[in-house]
Amino acid sequence: MKSHKVGFDPMLAKASVQQNASISADADAIIIGAGISGMYQLIRLRELGMKLRVFEAGSDLGGTWYWNRYPGARFDSESWSYGYSFSKELLQEWEWPEHFSAQPDTLRYLNFVADKFDLRKHITFNSRVKSAHFDDATNLWTVTLENGEKCRAPLMITGLGPLSAPTLPNIPGRDSFTGQSFHTARWPHDPVDFKGKRVGIIGTGATAIQIIQTIAKDVGHLTVFQRTPNWAAPLHNRKITPEEQVKIKANYPEIFARCRETATCFIHQTDQRKALEVSAEEREAFWEKLYAEPGFGIWVGNFADVLTNKEANALASDFMARKIRERVKDQAVAEKLIPKNHGFGTRRLPLESGYYEVYNQPNVRLVDINDTPIECITPEGIKTSAEEFGFDILIFSTGFDGVTGPYDRIDIRGPGGRSLKQEWIATPRTFLGVMAEGFPNMLMVLGPHTARGNIPRNIEEIVDWVTGLVIHMRKHNLKRVEPKPDAVHWWADKVEEAVAGLLFAEVNSWQTGINRNVEGRDIRRTLGYYGGAVEYRRIADDVAAGGYREFDFA
Numbered sequence: 001m002k003s004h005k006v007g008f009d010p011m012l013a014k015a016s017v018q019q020n021a022s023i024s025a026d027a028d029a030i031i032i033g034a035g036i037s038g039m040y041q042l043i044r045l046r047e048l049g050m051k052l053r054v055f056e057a058g059s060d061l062g063g064t065w066y067w068n069r070y071p072g073a074r075f076d077s078e079s080w081s082y083g084y085s086f087s088k089e090l091l092q093e094w095e096w097p098e099h100f101s102a103q104p105d106t107l108r109y110l111n112f113v114a115d116k117f118d119l120r121k122h123i124t125f126n127s128r129v130k131s132a133h134f135d136d137a138t139n140l141w142t143v144t145l146e147n148g149e150k151c152r153a154p155l156m157i158t159g160l161g162p163l164s165a166p167t168l169p170n171i172p173g174r175d176s177f178t179g180q181s182f183h184t185a186r187w188p189h190d191p192v193d194f195k196g197k198r199v200g201i202i203g204t205g206a207t208a209i210q211i212i213q214t215i216a217k218d219v220g221h222l223t224v225f226q227r228t229p230n231w232a233a234p235l236h237n238r239k240i241t242p243e244e245q246v247k248i249k250a251n252y253p254e255i256f257a258r259c260r261e262t263a264t265c266f267i268h269q270t271d272q273r274k275a276l277e278v279s280a281e282e283r284e285a286f287w288e289k290l291y292a293e294p295g296f297g298i299w300v301g302n303f304a305d306v307l308t309n310k311e312a313n314a315l316a317s318d319f320m321a322r323k324i325r326e327r328v329k330d331q332a333v334a335e336k337l338i339p340k341n342h343g344f345g346t347r348r349l350p351l352e353s354g355y356y357e358v359y360n361q362p363n364v365r366l367v368d369i370n371d372t373p374i375e376c377i378t379p380e381g382i383k384t385s386a387e388e389f390g391f392d393i394l395i396f397s398t399g400f401d402g403v404t405g406p407y408d409r410i411d412i413r414g415p416g417g418r419s420l421k422q423e424w425i426a427t428p429r430t431f432l433g434v435m436a437e438g439f440p441n442m443l444m445v446l447g448p449h450t451a452r453g454n455i456p457r458n459i460e461e462i463v464d465w466v467t468g469l470v471i472h473m474r475k476h477n478l479k480r481v482e483p484k485p486d487a488v489h490w491w492a493d494k495v496e497e498a499v500a501g502l503l504f505a506e507v508n509s510w511q512t513g514i515n516r517n518v519e520g521r522d523i524r525r526t527l528g529y530y531g532g533a534v535e536y537r538r539i540a541d542d543v544a545a546g547g548y549r550e551f552d553f554a
């Protein structure tokens with residue numbers, strides 16, 4: 001999207017003061033969340049001279065990288081394609097230590113950004129927003145925190161994150177366990193000592209794979225409870241050499257230009273060939289090459305038909321299954337690790353570093369809970385239909401109520417008390433994923449129905465777009481914005497058109513809105529725009545260039 005970057009504008013600052021005086025708001029805008037989205041939105045709106053309040057539930061900033069401190073947490077994005085791109089100075093000053101950054105380094109990076117741009121003074125930490133109510137008469141949002149504090153502003157911007165509402169498994173006796181227990185997204189700040197401990201972990205998604213491969217060497221014994229195995233491909237992470245560092249810093253314009261060309265904003269571009277149209281040898285050679293290369297190339301840089309054609313997908317799945325059989329010695333275990341209910345790449349692909357080899361260790365055991373379901377959690381551990389397990393530590397790697405979950409956890413009410421949670425029960429209704437139908441003056445960064453991939457690239461574009469809309473409103477002294485119903489209908493159709501034919505839409509996962517641990521989340525919904533970031537950007541740019549005709553202003 002086009003950047004609307006402006007310097008400090010005294011006229012806009014004056015408008016801000018006048019607006020405040022007439023409607024007695026506490027701020028010009030409230031931003032919820034201080035992750036990558038909230039931090040960048042703060043930077044951009046501050047340039048307009050706006051008075052801002054940022055509320056963050058955590059005790060510090062960083063979002064995902066503040067909360068997810070479990071051992072082994074790291075990017076699947078190339079680090080140098082993930083960082084903010086808006087400041088040339090920042091790009092030259094910061095050095096990523098590894099091609100795929102570990103969580104402590106990413107958190108250090110976000111703190112470096114916060115210090116460089118002096119962000120902390122605008123952010124109120126330990127402040128979970130409980131409710132947000134819009135007053136039709138004054139066009140003000142009133143945000144109420146869990147501690148009862150209130151704040152009013154004409155604009156509310158959500159930077160809640162797609163994966164910030166963790167979910168625990170619905171297992172009887174869950175809270176009765178007397179040892180240490182953790183959800184991976186609520187990991188303690190002090191290190192957990194695994195030495196010699198009996199550890200049980202529930203879940204085998206992207207997070208679980210990272211933690212399992214990391215702690216397996218330290219624990220006394222590890223039991224992995226698996227319901228759905230996931231396809232996983234090698235990450236091939238390594239340190240960035242000083243020579244590479246120089247090259248990366250010199251090449252940032254090319255790196256970000258490349259990300260702008262791809263549907264997912266990663267550096268990996270879909271191959272134009274089709275798996276079904278090349279010879280078996282060519283196919284195999286390409287897959288071997290991708291398997292040996294770092295990052296998501298094997299997922300989003302694969303043959304054009306792998307994620308859309310069942311036959312092509314079955315061939316790719318067969319290739320990946322062979323790899324698992326080669327790497328896991330016990331073939332009965334290998335068979336359990338091979339997904340049977342979804343094809344390769346149809347769920348978010350975990351990247352791994354020695355995950356499969358973990359199952360060759362004598363101190364690691366895989367328990368398939370489809371064969372022997374978990375009956376309950378006991379004070380000592382876990383009881384399945386077949387046996388009882390005793391643990392010192394229990395890890396819940398049971399993921400998130402994705403995309404809409406963080407919205408559902410706030411009582412958001414539009415005009416007439418209309419509840420966002422109720423409105424979105426069947427499916428979210430948005431325009432560009434930036435505004436929800438019927439909720440004026442609420443702008444969403446990375447809300448449902450935006451393009452997502454290498455996420456900071458999407459975030460920067462949406463924040464710039466939102467900033468452009470705010471500039472438009474302030475220039476024309478507009479107090480209220482909401483999408484026209486026609487525009488919402490049109491976007492709903494575009495969202496459904498874009499997802500049609502993608503194999504992932506036929507599979508249960510957080511990306512299709514399924515979470516068996518959340519009541520009512522058993523019906524698939526389309527939670528993103530899957531027509532690609534290039535097309536999303538084109539449409540959003542057209543809307544801005546056309547003077548935002550898809551919105552009603554007052």
Ligand SMILES: Cc1cc2nc3c(=O)[nH]c(=O)nc-3n(C[C@H](O)[C@H](O)[C@H](O)COP(=O)(O)OP(=O)(O)OC[C@H]3O[C@@H](n4cnc5c(N)ncnc54)[C@H](O)[C@@H]3O)c2cc1C
Nearest residue numbers: 033035036037057063064075076077128129160161454455
């Ligand atoms: C383990 C893990 C690995 C990931 N790896 C990658 C990767 O490799 N590449 C990639 O592109 N993406 C990855 N992601 C996605 C990641 O979430 C995004 O890259 C990015 O961090 C999102 O930033 P955000 O600011 O939008 O959301 P978040 O980082 O989730 O920040 C949202 C913030 O809002 C706060 N918040 C939420 N609700 C409230 C409330 N009611 N009141 C106050 N504050 C609230 C939260 O506390 C949080 O700090 C990963 C996610 C996870 C969980």
